[in-house]
Amino acid sequence: MSLFNVFDIASSAMAAQSQRLNVVASNLSNADSATSSNGQPYRARQVVFATADVSAQGASGVKVAGVTEDQSPMKKIYEPKHPLADKEGYVTMPNVNVVEEMVNMISASRSYQNSVDMMNTAKTLLLKTLTLGQ
């Protein structure tokens, strides 16, 4: 019964989107972290989605192929009194784009909702199938 595969597909999408949401949360909360565990300013992270085969019938789920660090240039702010300021008085701040992250968050949340809806539909259909002949 291929309807059960809808559950696999939807749950793979939900797992991927929640990891994306996780990364967004990490980026937003570290938007002002001038230093991190490795001594360098925090770099924004992005998830990379890829298609993952779930069944032989052509349908496919999603997986997170990896989490990459954003290589765009870091922000520099002029703050001579900051303990991490360099000789010219500039502090290197994370390259997190807050607006981008908010958009990412809304997109991930909508995709998650779509997956939940899909799962509910599949569940309704399967329950209806169970009542066949009664």
Next chain:
Amino acid sequence: MISKLDETLNFHHQALNLRTQRQQILAGNIANADVPQFKARDIDFSKALKAAQSQGAGSTALNVTSPRHLLPAAGGSAGADLLYRLPHQDSVDGNTVDMDVERAQFADNAIHVEANLTFLNSQLKAMLAAIQG
């Protein structure tokens, strides 16, 4: 009589099989809405159903009198042709999933599955009524 029973239920059986397969494909499209370069897939339902019907109508095996006779390809009866959806608008990341279209098709297909189940149920009820009198 048994073969007649099978014939009665066969149409809805085939249709339901294809409908659930399509449901799965559409679920895959919605799940991959954020994957770059993903191409949305779908099947032509009426064509696939016709193909399944013509395959299921004949007897299950061919009579072969020579080893050089050709046999039909084994298996793959449920496999409908997977097509690519034509996007209304291009996207920057090469993804062709249009969420509105996919959601509409998903809901449409779900209603068709429900209708199929309802028809199947009423057929079973009619047969049960005939048995029990």
